[in-house]
Amino acid sequence: MxxxxxxxxxxxxxxxxxxxxxxxxxxxxxxxxxxxxxxxxxxxxxxxxxxxxxxxxxxxxxxxxxxxxxxxxxxxxxxxxxxxxxxxxxxxxxxxxxxxxxxxxxxDSQDYVRNFTTIWTNNCIGRRTPRRVSRNGMEKFFREAFAKNRPWNDIVVDIVTGEGHFEENGAVNYTLAQMQMPDDAVQLTAMTTKMFLGMQVQCTQCHNHPFNNWQQSQFWEFNSFFRQVRKIDHRKVDPVTGRRVDDFSEVVTRDFSGPVFFEKRSGLMQVAFPIYMGKKVDPNAFDRRKEFGKLLVAADSGETPLIGxxxxxxxxxxxxxxxxxxxxxxxxxxxxxxxxxxxxxxxxxxxxxxxxxxxxxxxxxxxxxxxxxxxxxxxxxxxxxxxxxxxxxxxxxxKTMQAEQLYDSLISATNAHKSGKGGWEAQESQRRRWMQQFVAAFDTDENDEATTFNGTIPQALMMMNSELIEKAVNTERGSFLFETFAKPGKDSEKLQELYLAALSRRPSRGEIGNAQKLFSAYGRNGKVYAYQDLFWALLNSNEFICVH
Amino acid sequence: MPIWNNYGMGRRHFMQHMATAAATLPAMNFLSHLQANAATVKANNKACILLWMSGGPPTIDIWDLKPGSKNGGEFSPIDTAAPSVQISEHMPETAKVFKDLSIVRSMSTREADHGRGRYFMHTGYVPNPTVTHPTFGSVVSYEVGRSRSALEIPSFVSVGGGSGQAGFLGMSHAPFVVGSDGQINNAPTEEGKKRLPGRLEMLAAVESNFIKSKRGELPEAHKDVYKNAVNLMTSRQMTAFDVDKADPSFGLEAESEETKALYNPAPGGGGAMGMRGGNGFGQSLLMARRLVQTGVPFVEVNLGGWDLHQDVFNTLSQQRLPVLDRGISGLVTDLKQRGMLDDTVIVWMGEFGRTPRINQNTGRDHWAASWSNMIGGGGLANGQAVGATDADGVRVADNSKAYLPGDIWATVAHAMKIPLNTVHTSKRGRPMKLANGGTPIKELLG
Structure with a gap:
């Protein structure tokens, strides 16, 4: 071999x-x-x-x-x-x-900022916003970070150590999303290690890692950095109804200086102190997460920090x-x-x-x-x-497109962004609503979720039948298809526009011939429907949904 | 209730004026083969219904109580219809049908993380970055579903999702995910249906070029999934998803109030759990029975809310267990009445069990070392508890064999007459044994 x-x-x-x-x-x-x-x-x-x-x-x-x-x-x-x-x-x-x-x-484009904001918001809080988490807050944090091209180490430290109101300091939403259950910050520990250090240690909460030298005790040493974290879910009285309703949530640091206890598989209880990769931190440190943040970016003797x-x-x-x-x-x-x-x-x-x-x-x-x-x-x-x-x-x-990429691509392909219906902000909230049909949460402390935008039947049904697609192949005045069709010019030129808009390429001579053959079945009066069906087919094709 | 649900969208009628043009479109030749064999699907087919308890259920409070132990918690055991088997006092209806169910009390599975546990329990394999193992529903779809030529809807339906992937068995064996109400998003409109043949013809022409361009399997898989989606869009078997609809050709009737009541807690018990209210677990199970009746060989029904790190006893007694109790007993009773129980194996599991030790929040955390699964129907030797844990529930008892998910799935394979020596081949050419080479649990084979 x-x-x-x-x-x-x-x-x-x-x-x-x-x-x-x-x-x-x-x-x-x-x-x-x-x-x-x-x-x-x-x-x-x-x-x-x-x-x-x-x-x-x-x-x-x-x-x-x-x-x-x-x-x-x-x-x-x-x-x-x-x-x-x-x-x-x-x-x-x-x-x-x-x-x-x-x-x-x-x-340098706005779309780069939007794309990376989407990706990192999804990474940090999932697609289905967990309870008492502000998606707007998280997005605002990333939008500013990517727009200013803030150094990644600063971004990570803000996320890992953040405190405060979930809209004033959007970084805390990462922490809030990992605190859906009172699990002694187990999920926060596992996710932080995985997301920012590229290490999966979640299985070591119960036993030593089967394939590397990561010990169960190390998991709990990491965990002890996060045990001062507390979230507060504020409530307020709705002035109209007089009922108590959800207000903001925040992350605060609580006074905790003790060691962490955990149970070995043998049933013995053990203690763990805050230690990061062999570096001990004073358990009495006022804010252990701040210490953790310093250790994350420390580059003693020229080492490359794991976050990089x-x-x-x-x-x-x-x-x-x-x-x-x-x-x-x-x-x-x-x-x-x-x-x-x-x-x-x-x-x-x-x-x-x-x-x-x-x-x-x-x-x-x-x-x-x-x-x-x-x-x-x-x-x-x-x-x-x-x-x-x-x-x-x-x-x-x-690769296959993510749901957000598909949504934004359909808008690009059909010039919908030019039709003046709200800006990116309005489209952001429309896209968010549309996304929900694909996302199911598991309701666990891991805040994990499954998507049906995964190449299976629900995705195919959406691509074939949804209103989003109907809009994309709309032939009303002002629509992409109408503008293309109504223009003077030969069929072959118009076909070229359709291919370029959907697949970013010109059709081959064979494809033009093939399309014209299929067009003939529609008759003279049916030509607009022929264009519509071809565009539908291009948008539904494997070539469209693939990033290749 | 409409089955099709166009997600959050008002209908637009921009296509209406095109109806005349549609008449001139090419014939719907792709549909003809479907209508040809839309006749009857054989009854008494082998099937499996998996009750998936997302979050990790505290089996020590449900199937393997430890009265007298410091870990015992607040609940007492009660007798069941099966001699010598006791279960939680909050499962009284299930206790009555326990001659048709069994418990495996010595599961020892090691994966106590949700993602890893979900994968391991569904596939029998520990997660491995270089290969995606098929979830067992996909295995059944591949082994059994393919031979059911009259079946037009997917042969693996997941109610609620989270069932995993088809892996190397291919996208057409992936779970078809629907909500607990059976509604399916993005229906074709009548206009859309008329336009479909022309569009699909165009699509076939566009797609074939990309498939031929040699870029791997994805482009071809895309085509297969579309074929399944079109089959589904036009199938009368969709009736199975709607408990209020009848189609005599598949033996489906609109479900009576009595039947619905079998599956759901009475109002007041476990909250207002009407057919549409609550969590829909009862309705999902009823839909599962209809799907099995229609010929679907594997249905998975998800019941969440088990990640009980806090307040475990109140949550169980007031919310989770009344729903679960009624759901299981209703399913067993209904299947039995219809003579389907011996052909339908029922499996109950989650990612893992929960710690015998009760934590400071009166909760239980993740625990995989010693916990229970439930299995029943399927012509197995039911009415027993196999295996045991020690007095405090913290380990498998010394004289007891420990079981893995592969053993559960091998038992299912046995019940469904899928040969145990079946071997699949991974994309890399590696042989993969059915159920990771698990062994059927011999006590259950009778």
């Missing part, structure tokens, strides 16, 4: 002790000799991933067409497909630097469909990374850049690997992470 050498290399990496990994010491590679450090970040990524192709005796796919790439970079960065005009503009641009330029423009590494891995996963580890939030010696050198270098440079989120995205999106097509052939068919293989990034992996 051609992937064997990589596996062996990784297993060797895995035998390095956990203490080394969690101390954050970069596991340096000698693969590129002494000159590796002289390469720029992007050159280093490209060279290292290229080396992976050679080691595994595969050939990468071709570079994606402009049409494929522009759609992808819009979806991944702005959270929607490009509009017809945006696509045309990019396709007609002949500058050799147009990729880099577009990435920069997208990172975890974020890089997650961001890579967002752009490529697979991170360097699977899942992206379970890093550690038990789960070796596919490209440890790239992960380490990117993380180190990210930290050096003062945790510059836009810079990190720019490195990722400008890499050679991100430019490749999603089509693959005999030469790299083995690069198939969906079958469980380690990703080699020799072609783009297909």
């Amino acid at each position: 051609s992937t064997l050498p990589q596996w062996i290399k990784r297993m060797t990496g895995a035998t390095l002790g956990i203490s080394v990994f969690f101390a954050g010491v970069a596991i340096c590679s000698s693969a590129h000799g002494g000159d590796a450090s002289e390469l720029s970040t992007i050159e280093f990524i490209d060279a290292n991933i290229q080396q992976g192709y050679e080691d595994n005796e595969i050939k990468p796919s071709e570079v994606a067409s402009d049409e494929e790439w522009v759609r992808r970079v819009y979806l991944d960065t702005a959270g929607r497909i490009p509009t017809l005009e945006e696509t045309k503009q990019y396709l007609s641009d002949e500058s050799p630097r147009k990729k880099t330029v577009l990435i920069g423009e997208l990172l 590494k975890a974020f890089v891995n997650r961001m890579w996963g967002q752009y490529f469909g697979y991170g360097f580890t699977r899942p992206v939030d379970d890093m550690g010696p038990h789960n070796p990374a596919s490209h440890p050198e790239v992960l380490d270098r990117l993380a180190a440079d990210f930290v050096k850049s003062d945790y510059d989120v836009k810079q990190l995205i720019s490195w990722i999106a400008n890499s050679d690997a991100y430019s490749l097509t999603s089509q693959f052939g005999e030469d790299n068919a083995v690069d198939n992470p969906s079958a469980g293989e380690m990703p080699l990034f020799s072609h783009m992996y297909i």
Whole structure:
């Protein structure tokens, strides 16, 4: 098997002790000799991933067409497909630097802020807003953070240590969402470790980790940082009805200096004190979470803090469909990374850049690997992470749109954002309402949820029958279809507009011929319906719903 | 009650003026094969109804009480119709039908995190990042559903969701998730139905190019799911989802008030739990029976609210258990009356049990080391409690075998006549044993 050498290399990496990994010491590679450090970040990524192709005796796919790439970079960065005009503009641009330029423009756009606000709000509080949590507060916090491109370490510290009113300090909504049950901050501990440090330790609340050296005691040492957290749900009297109703919620720090007790599997009770990766904190510290925040970002002796590494891995996963580890939030010696050198270098440079989120995205999106097509052939068919293989990034992996991406893309495809019905704010609340049909909560302390926007029948029914789709294929005056159809010009030109709007590409000659053949069944008077049905088909197609 | 529910949207009539054009559209050829075999689905098919207790139920207060222990809590055990089996005093109706049910009291499953426990109990496998194991409903859909050619609705229905994924068995075996009221969002309008053939023809042409372009499995899976969705949109078997509708060709009648009452606590007991009120658990189970009658081999019904870190005894006695008690007894009684019980195996489980130790908030936390599952019907040797925990409920008793979810699912497979040596192949070509190689629980085989 051609992937064997990589596996062996990784297993060797895995035998390095956990203490080394969690101390954050970069596991340096000698693969590129002494000159590796002289390469720029992007050159280093490209060279290292290229080396992976050679080691595994595969050939990468071709570079994606402009049409494929522009759609992808819009979806991944702005959270929607490009509009017809945006696509045309990019396709007609002949500058050799147009990729880099577009990435920069997208990172400075409002849609980037909106997209990342959506993603991180979902990460932190879920899609179904838990009880006594302010979605508006959480979104406002992220909107400001991404708009100002605040350093990621500052964002994390604000989230992990936040106190106060859930709309005045929106960061606290993360904590409130993890405190749905009186579970001694177990969920807050597990989620914080997973989300921001990229480590899954939730199973160690009951027993030592089966595959790495994480101990049950460590879970409770982490947990003891969060035991001073208290939430207060305020109530008020409704002046109209005279009834007591929910008011705001807030996070406060309570006086707690004791150790934490936990039960071993043997039934013995044990104590745990606040200790972070071997660093003890005075149990009498006035605010243990503040101490935790300092330790999160501490970079003693040049180590790369785990929050940097975890974020890089997650961001890579967002752009490529697979991170360097699977899942992206379970890093550690038990789960070796596919490209440890790239992960380490990117993380180190990210930290050096003062945790510059836009810079990190720019490195990722400008890499050679991100430019490749999603089509693959005999030469790299083995690069198939969906079958469980380690990703080699020799072609783009297909992702399916998230529900929010679909919603925003339909609006882009049909120019609905131009029709003047409210701004993004109004659309935000419409989108939020629409989302609810896909989300079911489990009602557990983990605040977890399931979505039926997962490629199964409910999603297909929505795409075929919903009012959202009816609106998208609407032919009233002012609609996208009406404007396209009413324009003078040949059918083949109009077909081209439909394909460009929905799939960001021109139809092939075969597709035009095929469409015209199908059109003939509609007769002369039925042409508008033919256009409508074709547009419906384009929006319902696999090609539309896939990010490829 | 309408089955179809267009989520939060007022109807728009922009298509109305197009009705004339629709008449000229290509024929609905894709429908013809459906109408050809829409006849009868055989009765007395093997089926499984999974009662999923989302959140992790405190089985020490339901199925395995510990009177006299410091962990015993507030409830007392009562006798059941099965000699030597006792259950909670708050399960009196279930106690009456216990000859047809059994408890497995020595589950020991190790996963005490909701996500991991949900996965392990549903699949028999511990989560593994490189492979998605099929939830057992998908296994049944694959093994049994595929051969039921007259079945037009999905062969795995999940009422309430959270049932997991089909994994390497493919998207067409994924659970079809509906709400407890059986309503399905985004119905086709009449106009929409008329336009469908033309649109699907266009779609087929657009999709085939992308499938041919060699980008992996997703594009093809998309097509399969659409096919299932179109089947469903046009099927008369949708009647099964609506307890107030009849379709004699599938033996479905509009459910009587008496039947509905079987499944639901009387008003006043357990709150106002009318058919539409409360949590809909009773109605979900009644729908499950109708689906099984129509030929669906696996239905999962979710009852949440078990993550009882606080106030466990009041919540159980006043809210959860009256609903559960009536739901289980109603289901067993109804299935039995209709002669369906021997062909329908009932499984009751959640992610894990709850700590024997009662915490400072009068709650119980997560506990997987020693807890109970319930199983019944299916022609099994019921009316018994298999396995035991120790006096305080903190571990499986020394002389007792410990069971895993794979053993439960192997027992189900046995009851449904799915061969136990069935092996599936993961995408990577790895053989995957049915129920992770679990063994049917021999006491239950009779």
